[in-house]
Amino acid sequence: MSPTPQVGTFADPRDAPEPAGTLGAMLRESMARHASRVALWVDGRAVTYQELSARAAAIAGALAEAGLAGPGRRCAVLGARSLSAFAGVAGALLAGSAYVPLNPRHPAARLAQALAAAEADALVVDVRSAAAAREPLGLTRHPVLVLMPDAPAPPAWGATLPHHRFLCGRDLTGTGAGALRPGSPQDGAYLLFTSGSTGAPKGVLVRQANVAAYLRSAAERYRPGPEDRFTQLFDLTFDLSVHDLFLCWGAGAALYCPPEGARMAPREFVRRNALTFWFSVPSTAAFMARLRLLRPGDFPTLRWSLFCGEALPRRIAESWAAAAPNSLIENLYGPTEATIAITAFRLPRDPAAIARLPDIVPIGTPLPGQQAVVLREDGSPAAAGEDGELFLGGSQVADGYWRRPDLTAERFRPPAGSAPGTQWYRTGDRARLAPGHGLLFLGRMDRQVKIGGHRVELQEVEAALRHAAGCDSAAAMAWPADEDGFARGIVAFVTEEAPANETVLDACRRSLPPYMVPSRVHRVAEWPVNDNGKTDYARLRRMVE
Amino acid sequence: MQPDAQTTERTDDTILRLLTEALARKLGEAGIPAAGIGEETDLLDLGVIDSQGLLDVILEVEESGGRTFDPLRIDFETGITLGKLAGAFA
Structure with a gap:
């Protein structure tokens, strides 16, 4: 049985659920167990676990052969929700490395900055991002192994960058994959960069144990199975995509990526493919509502509808509840530093009860084994109904900011009175504990x-x-x-x-x-x-x- | 009574013009020249129009053109162009 979620009080860290294995181990198991099932619908076609496995193994093998696999290594992935980008993520994890997602729509200088800051020595590039790779690689001084699974040969411009090595489709044989060793929960899983108040992005290395803690909670909460079909609407640079990929693949389910044009309003895509799991920012639902694309009964196949990433207006939740009448709806909350989402509020099924919620849907209570406390300015616990700053603790909280001990000391510190042994993060979010609702999100204490x-x-x-x-x-x-x-x-x-x-x-x-x-x-x-x-x-x- | 083909064509031209003008204003605010954007240009490829920007353009044309946008008449999956948007105004 899961321990009782803790909100407002400090809990014993021994109550945290046992961590599962690594993402790489989970992928290996799913790929073997569900080989013939569809893992992914992307680029207009279905991809089985077997095909995804072969493509990921080819990338993992190339990393191993180059001596770039394993803990302490980081493999960047420059791609936009494509088969090769997903295979790159899976390949890095099978190799025991952490992946560093890069968005091809971001400017070259920012991509180069991330490559350098992450100390990534390998980069997987999908076919649509090949042109976007040229300038950042030109700006990157340290040698990078560039893997281009879709390309028959290195790009002509690759010859102008002799300090980098390019491997393309036929070079990726996967022969080195046999030598890979299983990783450990303390290894990095992914390194994400978020906007930084000092003028430069800051990185967060999320460890395997952090992700395992989240996925274990989510798997218990949502019980996904091989027959489920998940939406995939987030860029890989958004950590909510980690939920999509690994909750889905851990269950042997199928992940559905709508084409770019449909991503902002995937009504027909969800209906045609009879999707069962929805996960988006509330803005997507708001856009659909304003375009009159949320009609009662529109999504009868959805059994879970999850929202995260920004405040969820009750008005949008009401429209969604009518559009997805067979779905349970949850509002999730969590900064990157606390791994995907760390609190959740389940909306009541009764529309009249939803109508009685606050204008902004509450963010609820912490996931099992995690903690959330609201503190006054003087560090003392705020009473129920009193505003304060939200602190998050538990096995989902990362160690700190990547190569930034100064920022880490400032934000990742335990509140006075907390039990030793728990990792804490000071969010900068204003919150209030409201009886019956759990936590209410009230905005930021700073200019984020x-x-x-x-x-x-x-x-x-x-x-x-x-x-x-x-x-x-x-x-x-x-x-x-x-x-x-x-x-x-x-x-x-x-x-x-x-x-x-x-x-x-x-x-x-x-x-x-x-x-x-x-x-x-x-x-x-x-x-x-x-x-x-x-x-x-x-x-x-x-x-x- | 069905509108005759010539009237429909004229109305569609008007909507297309209004859409083009609204998009040009949107791009102008962002310091991007609208020259070269045609009826078949995929607006998402421009890299500066997100869902909010698209909504702004649609709502502006609904108001100025006096016609309602019917999103069920557009296939978002095959890209979003001015021509397709114009065709979705009832």
């Missing part, structure tokens, strides 16, 4: 915002703006918000001396991912400052309202 579920530190946007504008005075804010309270984009402010708006935005596009690039720029004649001489954001906001 969510755009389409993506975490954005506005200071990082401002650093890019200052660089682009060549001046000290630059500001960014999330604006406007839509009727559900979602930030629709980022607006920038620069002084009149800055280069033309197009020039500023073009420079931002060269360093920031698309969702962090401001949608418009305001030029300010007289920069507003408060009594302390700092930027007066309230006055800037009034300029656009």
Whole structure:
């Protein structure tokens, strides 16, 4: 039996569930047990566990032959929800390495920065991302083994980068896969980079044990089976994709990736393929609702509907409940630092009971063995109904920020009074414990915002703006918000001396991912400052309202 | 009574023009020239139009064109173009 979830009090860390094995071991088992079943529907076709296994083994073998497999190694994957990108993830894990997902839509400088910061010595590139690999590899000084499973031969530009080695389709024989050794729960599973308030992305290495703790909870909670069919809507750089891939594949189920155009409104895709598990950011459901694509009874086959990544408005949850009448709905919450999701709130089945929920659906209680406490500013526990900062503890919490002991010391520290032996993370999220609902998410204590579920530190946007504008005075804010309270984009402010708006935005596009690039720029004649001489954001906001 | 083919064609042209103008404004705000974007350009390939941007364009044209967007008339899976969007306005 699972231990009772702990919220608001400190628990005994020995209550945590036993960790399962590694993702690599789980993949091996599923690939053997479910060989002839469909593992993946992607690029317009079905892929069996056997085919996925062969492709992953080819990549794992190449890493082993090159001496780049095993704990302490990191293999980056540059791809966008393609068969080769998924095989790259699986191959890295079979090799016992951690994978580092890279998004081909991100600017070359940012990709190169991630490759260098991750100290990745191998890179899997899918066919659609080959062109996007050229510039970051050109900027990368350390040698990288570049695996291009879809390409018959290395790209011509590869010859201009002799310090990197390229292996293509026919070179990937998988012969080295036999020499691979099983990993351990302390090995890295994946390294993700999120927006950083100091102006550069920060990395989080999530260990096998962290993921195993989450997947064990999720498997007990949702009981997926081989007949289930999961949505796959998240980019691999979004850690919610880890839930999709490994909860699904651990159960021998099938993962369905809608084509890019359908990803923002996959109504027909879900209906045609009779999917049973839905997982998305609430923005996707909000978009479908606003386009009148959420109609009562639309999704009769869904048995689970999960939302995570940003606040879930009750209005959207009500529409979804009507559209998916046979589905249980849960609102999940969790920062990357606490591995995918660490609290959950299950919505009642009765529409009248959903209507009585707060405007923003609660984030509920911690998953089994995990802890959540709300603390006052002085570090003492907040009473029920009192606002405070949310701290998360347990086996899902990562060790810290990658190669950043300063930031780690600041954020990964135990609250006073907690039992030794538990890893803690200070979220910066404001929360309140509400009787009957568990935790309510109340916003941020700092300037972090969510755009389409993506975490954005506005200071990082401002650093890019200052660089682009060549001046000290630059500001960014999330604006406007839509009727559900979602930030629709980022607006920038620069002084009149800055280069033309197009020039500023073009420079931002060269360093920031698309969702962090401001949608418009305001030029300010007289920069507003408060009594302390700092930027007066309230006055800037009034300029656009 | 069914509208005659010429009237329908004219109305579709109007919607297409309104969509093109709304998209150009959207791109202009982001400092991106709209020149070269045609009826068959996949808007997602532009890399700057997300679901929110698409929604803004659709709602603007619904208001200015006086017609309702019917999302069931568009196949999102084969890409999103101005031509397809125009065809989904009832």
